[in-house]
Amino acid sequence: MAITKDQWAKIQERLKSSFATMQFIVGEHTISVERRSISESKTALAVFVDGQIEWKNAFDSDGDRPDIITKVWRRRSKAIFPPAKKAKLIKNFGKRKAKEYFPKMDEVMESYDPFFNTAASLVRQFKKIEGIELSEKMQAKLAALEEVAL
Incomplete structure (x- = not known):
């Protein structure tokens, strides 16, 4: 199911927190987003494709880079x-x-680059991906947050 405008706003708010995690599905790939420490005083949102970050895909000039990398990384x-x-x-x-x-x-x-500095930049890029969906686990968490807010 496509992600609605309301859900994108909630996702962005959730990703702004200190211990943010989110999980999406794009085709057969699972995309996990987590807030990670980059240095002693800096954090960023790290995008994992199928549970890992393969650095060889960041600088791959031979054209062997998977298409999913160009969609979800910066x-x-x-x-x-x-x-x-x-x-x-x-x-x-x-x-x-x-x-x-x-x-x-x-x-x-x-x-x-698998790291995004802000939640807004990540959401802007992810909104453009066709066929992106929230995982069932994340849909349930967002629905639970909605009920609590009511």
Whole structure:
């Protein structure tokens, strides 16, 4: 069953808490979201696919990355050459020679990150996933929270 607008709001509120956990189903994959400690003073929402985070999928440039990763993890991109360094190379070599000596000067590295800083950013991305459902366990918990609130 599709997740309603009300349920998304409750999910977002629940994920803001210190000990947040949520479980979704996308196709045959189980997606678990938990608040985890990243450093001594920082926490983030970690997205587990089928109970694990496989870091090889974050930087996979061969195209062997499962499609589910691109849907549920946060896309990150970074220029190989920062704009300041690129400008300095062009100034020193000229545009034509800089591109000749550094052919990857305009390329961007892409990776995927399983950590979301805020619940709002996670919910925004997850709302776009077609066929996402709450697990039965989470549906029951949300329904119980609704009854308590009444």
